[in-house]
Amino acid sequence: MRTTWDIFCNVVDNYGDIGIAWRLARGLAREHGLDVQLWVDDLHAFQRIWPAISPDATEQTCEGVRVCAWRIPFAATGPAQVVIDAFGCSLPETYLAAMSVQSPPPVWINLEYLSAEPWVAEHHGLPSPHPRLPLTRYFFFPGYTPDTGGLLAEADLAERRAAFVHSGLPAFWRELGLEAPQAGELRISLFAYENPALPDLLEAWATDTRPVTCLVPEGRVIPQLAAWLSVPGLQAGEVHRRGALRLHILPFLDQDTYDHLLWACNFNFVRGEDSCVRAQWAARPMVWQAYPQDDHAHWDKTGALLAHYTEGLEPEAAHAVSGMWRHWNGMTEADSMAVCWAAWRGQQAAIEVHARAWCERLGRAGRLADKLVDFAENKLKSRVFSNP
Numbered sequence: 022m023r024t025t026w027d028i029f030c031n032v033v034d035n036y037g038d039i040g041i042a043w044r045l046a047r048g049l050a051r052e053h054g055l056d057v058q059l060w061v062d063d064l065h066a067f068q069r070i071w072p073a074i075s076p077d078a079t080e081q082t083c084e085g086v087r088v089c090a091w092r093i094p095f096a097a098t099g100p101a102q103v104v105i106d107a108f109g110c111s112l113p114e115t116y117l118a119a120m121s122v123q124s125p126p127p128v129w130i131n132l133e134y135l136s137a138e139p140w141v142a143e144h145h146g147l148p149s150p151h152p153r154l155p156l157t158r159y160f161f162f163p164g165y166t167p168d169t170g171g172l173l174a175e176a177d178l179a180e181r182r183a184a185f186v187h188s189g190l191p192a193f194w195r196e197l198g199l200e201a202p203q204a205g206e207l208r209i210s211l212f213a214y215e216n217p218a219l220p221d222l223l224e225a226w227a228t229d230t231r232p233v234t235c236l237v238p239e240g241r242v243i244p245q246l247a248a249w250l251s252v253p254g255l256q257a258g259e260v261h262r263r264g265a266l267r268l269h270i271l272p273f274l275d276q277d278t279y280d281h282l283l284w285a286c287n288f289n290f291v292r293g294e295d296s297c298v299r300a301q302w303a304a305r306p307m308v309w310q311a312y313p314q315d316d317h318a319h320w321d322k323t324g325a326l327l328a329h330y331t332e333g334l335e336p337e338a339a340h341a342v343s344g345m346w347r348h349w350n351g352m353t354e355a356d357s358m359a360v361c362w363a364a365w366r367g368q369q370a371a372i373e374v375h376a377r378a379w380c381e382r383l384g385r386a387g388r389l390a391d392k393l394v395d396f397a398e399n400k401l402k403s404r405v406f407s408n409p
């Protein structure tokens with residue numbers, strides 16, 4: 022019998038929650054042969070990143086995962102052997118009550134947000150007893166070191182990327198309606214939240230000495246781009262030129278095609294959590310915009326990843342990377358964006374080499390799905406022995 026897993030995903034904001042839950046669910050089903058059910062409270066958001074999802078279906082099977090609409094009141098269902106609440110979403114009360122009388126009780130895991138901060142390793146795997154019910158919930162922290170929950174990645178990710186870069190690029194550019202890049206052209210993908218640093222970055226690209234093509238999937242940054250271009254709005258398919266800069270508006274892509282975009286571009290601007298990890302696996306230079314939090318709590322996260330990411334880089338290249346990341350996240354305005362961009366351009370070759378080396382190093386943290394399965398299987402075994 023295959024072990025049953027229920028993953029609960031409450032879409033709070035944007036696409037990160039469902040993006041991560043979906044990547045995890047399909048990985049568990051495909052690579053670990055598990056019987057996975059994914060409960061999602063916003064199938065419309067899900068459909069944006071995975072167009073095969075029907076937003077009105079109560080139940081559907083996709084990529085080997087049973088996708089269920091999480092509605093209120095919650096449909097009565099027997100709990101799975103392993104229950105994941107992604108990012109601390111509250112499980113339905115009726116489901117919790119059923120968990121508490123199941124024998125042995127399910128392994129209950131709260132999948133936490135990814136961070137490179139040092140405290141993550143100390144908290145990874147810690148138990149927390151439920152205040153009322155005879156249940157224990159474990160905190161599972163993804164992270165960048167082997168003593169954390171590791172990072173989401175498919176087992177064949179590196180091979181698929183290498184094959185794509187080797188022979189898939191011409192067809193990919195055609196699919197997006199672009200010609201192959203000309204010599205010296207820089208192709209940049211831009212996925213960002215609204216950002217006061219954006220107009221100066223666009224200016225820097227427009228005045229670059231070589232051609233810059235910026236590819237922007239439709240999203241939150243579009244109104245700012247339209248304002249900078251002095252146009253009333255922007256639609257997918259539009260192309261605008263300002264000096265050396267050519268801006269291409271793309272439709273919002275499905276999750277796998279977005280990966281291809283990251284693999285195809287020379288430089289990726291990403292945001293939040295999932296695209297940040299995917300950009301690192303793309304082995305290309307990147308700039309991360311952390312999800313903005315109250316009291317600038319995201320600056321600690323940015324600083325922690327930046328410190329880790331720039332380890333081993335020559336000081337000038339590390340300075341160029343830090344300058345871009347810090348300016349882009351509003352952490353400093355010591356240098357103008359024009360200065361940051363010139364520094365980045367000056368160190369581009371070294372930063373490209375580093376991005377490839379960093380991608381190799383990332384594997385040391387381990388793959389999140391493997392670690393989660395090991396963790397859950399160990400707990401399941403100990404429960405079977407203590408509940409004959």
Ligand code: TRH
Pocket residue numbers: 033034035036037038039040041069070071134212238272273274275276277279292293294295296297312
């Ligand atoms: O959408 P996000 O800003 O999500 C955020 C973060 O995860 C943040 O940590 C969390 O607290 C907040 O949501 C609630 O960024 P993220 O994490 O990169 O997720 C975007 C997802 O969308 C990712 O799976 C990639 C996918 N995507 C597509 O499928 N197509 C696209 O065209 C683009 C640009 C992204």
